[in-house]
Amino acid sequence: GAGVSQSPSNKVTEKGKDVELRCDPISGHTALYWYRQSLGQGLEFLIYFQGNSAPDKSGLPSDRFSAERTGGSVSTLTIQRTQQEDSAVYLCASSLEVGGYEQYFGPGTRLTVT
Amino acid sequence: AQSVAQPEDQVNVAEGNPLTVKCTYSVSGNPYLFWYVQYPNRGLQFLLKYITGDNLVKGSYGFEAEFNKSQTSFHLKKPSALVSDSALYFCAVRASSGSARQLTFGSGTQLTVLP
Numbered sequence: 001g002a003g004v005s006q007s008p009s010n011k012v013t014e015k016g017k018d019v020e021l022r023c024d025p026i027s028g029h030t031a032l033y034w035y036r037q038s039l040g041q042g043l044e045f046l047i048y049f050q051g052n053s054a055p056d057k058s059g060l061p062s063d064r065f066s067a068e069r070t071g072g073s074v075s076t077l078t079i080q081r082t083q084q085e086d087s088a089v090y091l092c093a094s095s096l097e098v099g100g101y102e103q104y105f106g107p108g109t110r111l112t113v114t
Numbered sequence: 115a116q117s118v119a120q121p122e123d124q125v126n127v128a129e130g131n132p133l134t135v136k137c138t139y140s141v142s143g144n145p146y147l148f149w150y151v152q153y154p155n156r157g158l159q160f161l162l163k164y165i166t167g168d169n170l171v172k173g174s175y176g177f178e179a180e181f182n183k184s185q186t187s188f189h190l191k192k193p194s195a196l197v198s199d200s201a202l203y204f205c206a207v208r209a210s211s212g213s214a215r216q217l218t219f220g221s222g223t224q225l226t227v228l229p
Contacts, residue, residue, distance in 0.1 A: 004157075033216060043204065045216035059216065091157060101146055101165060101208075103217060105157040 002026070004106035006092050012112045013082055021077045021109045025094030032075050033095075033103060034067060038088035046090075049075065050097060082113045116141040118205050120220035127195050128228050135190040135223045137205030144210040147188040148217065149179055152202040161203075164188060165210075175199070195227045 005024040013019050025032050034046040045059040049069040060066070064082075069075040079086055089110050093103035117140045127133045139145055146165055150158040162173025164181040172178045179190045188205060202224050206217040 031215060035217075042221050043219035045218070048216050050215065056214070056216070058214075093158075097215065102148060102160045102163050104160060105150075107157045 004092055004094055004104055006090075006106040006109050008109060009107065010110045010112075012114060015084060015113055016081055018078065018080045019082055019111065021079075021090050021111070023075045023077070023092030023106060025073065025075070025092070026104055027073075029094035029096055029104075030072070031095045031097040031103075032069055033093040034075070034077050035091045035093065036088045037091055037108070041088075043091075046077070079111075082111075084113050087111055087113045116207055116209060116214075116218045118207050118218055118220035120203075120205055120223045122223050123221070124224045124226070126226045126228060129197050130194050133192050133195045133199070133225065133227070135203050135205075135225060137188045137190065137220060138186050139188060139205070139207040140186065141207050141209050141218075142212070145188075146208050146210050147179075147181060148206040149173065149177070149188075149190050150204045150206060150219075152204065152222075158204065161190070197227045197229050200225055200227045 007022045030051050032049045036044045047067045048056040064080045067077045089108040091105050091108045093105045095103045119138045148163045149161040151161055152158050161177050162171050164171050169181045177192050181188050202222050204222050205220040208217050
């Protein structure tokens with residue numbers, strides 16, 4: 001079966017522009033996570049969606065970051081007014097949550113802000 | 115708050131020798147523990163997990179890990195290393211109870227297996 005997919009794989013944007021990153025989780029997985037991986041900060045949790053519950057946004061670094069999950073499936077992470085410190089690899093993961101617990105990761109989107 | 119420590123940034127081992135990648139954790143209550151591997155320019159691949167039961171868990175590619183509650187450790191092991199095992203390894207933890215479901219990762223250990 002298909003794994004977690006993310007698009008685009010690479011994104012270069014100018015400082016101040018908005019970007020949207022997409023994640024398509026494994027079919028049937030009810031939980032979806034966004035993480036950020038950067039050299040200085042390692043792997044950081046950003047946001048978590050579980051079914052129809054309100055998302056856990058506790059990891060979002062600023063109000064420039066937002067995410068939504070439509071229809072319990074595809075998710076979009078939006079970064080407004082990008083800054084150079086936003087440059088990182090953004091990873092999406094999904095899990096069954098009940099029973100499985102392990103999270104399956106997509107290949108990531110490498111964001112470069114110039 | 116939960117945390118993971120991987121004390122070694124780099125581990126080198128000769129092919130055919132046993133390998134160990136160390137991990138200690140801190141979490142409230144019982145932990146769920148995971149190991150992931152990352153190859154260059156790739157996402158994280160799940161290797162194995164400890165949820166409950168036997169302290170020795172086996173995973174993909176011949177890897178295993180031992181949960182030690184008293185030492186709060188979850189070291190990754192393999193009896194005989196392969197050159198193809200060379201990659202970046204991450205240990206992760208989450209609490210078994212409470213509303214938080216996200217993983218907290220260690221800083222990663224670069225494993226190099228020398229031919």
